[in-house]
Amino acid sequence: MLKSKVEGKIKALKKLPMKTKIVIAVGLAGILLIFVSEMFPAKNTAESKSVPTESVATDDTDSYKKQIEKSLKMFFLKS
Known part of the structure; x- marks a missing residue:
């Protein structure tokens, strides 16, 4: 049964x-x-030698949070 299905697929491919x-x-x-x-x-990639991105992303996120907090404080103090 399986052999006949495979043979049918091969015949269909030959007609393409x-x-x-x-x-x-x-x-x-x-x-x-x-x-x-x-x-x-790959054994030697640039990614394995680079700085872990998690620590860099965390630093960027923290500085962004502080900047937004300052902006919000200034906005609400003016209002």
């Missing part, structure tokens, strides 16, 4: 135009490259 076959082949090759790249991660 050449452009469609190329698009399917390129798509499958792209998916294969993505899977292969996940199996072999």
Whole structure:
């Protein structure tokens, strides 16, 4: 049963135009490259040597909070 389904799919692929076959082949090759790249991660990347972004984001967030608080205090004091 499974063999007949596979054979039917192969016959259907053979009937497709050449452009469609190329698009399917390129798509499958792209998916294969993505899977292969996940199996072999890069060892030396710039991200591993950089400063953790969480601490930088926290500092930016804290300074933004302080700036907004000052602006709100000034706004309400004028009113």
